[in-house]
Amino acid sequence: MPRVNLVNRIQDNGNVPGHVAIIMDGNGRWAKKRGKPRSSGHKAGVETVKAIVQSAAKVGVEILTLFTFSIENWKRPKAEISAIMKLLYEKTRSELDELKKNNVRLIATGRIDKLSITRRNALRHAIKETARNTGLVLNLALNYGGRTEILEAVKKIAGDVKHGRISPKRIDEELFSSYLYTKGIPDPDLLIRTSGEMRLSNFLLWQTSYTELYVTDVLWPDFSENDFYKAILDYQNRDRRFGELSTK
């Protein structure tokens, strides 16, 4: 179906997911299939990022969270880590004007304080420069791990209890959420994972309790605007019950 019809259909349905999170998997396999180095898969993956940011804004998604680099990714070969970091650094600089032009606000979720100073500064600069934008929020999950995030929250809460700043009685879901990296960001409505793997890979463990999951076999560099719209249309046909009985 032509793209414009898909966009119209999504908007006519009305229930556009406010927050879409994506596990962008399959860059390595995409490169291997072509006999190329894994870094060329990541490079191609960045082109998909650009297309999907535009598509998300076009249909009215409010927040797009991309799993860009996990804590576990540090275990990869040094050359691959540098290639991903270099891409990130270059793109946060070269795409800044484009983000501004498109009214996109960049934010990051994860331990960005652990990135090298040059990369951290480039990222912080882009975050600051786009802070007043009112369109799509592009949230890069960077040096992110779900269990680490939960453990850090627990440690902070324990510290606040110990120093009498909060009472254990006050610890509920809302308070716990406010200790996470994602404080203030609503939970994802839809989580898309490319390249067929059926797992969460330590991504947004707390936040995805009631998120609708969508897995496609398409590798991330091949994931097109239409593939993204198909995922949203699929989401729009789901019956989200949050543990209650169906209202449909």
Ligand code: FPP
């Ligand atoms: C997963 O594919 C992908 C990553 C670990 C890195 C994703 C990063 C990018 C696309 C660059 C992002 C850049 C910006 C500016 C947001 P994989 O390597 O695990 O693939 P495989 O499972 O086929 O080996």
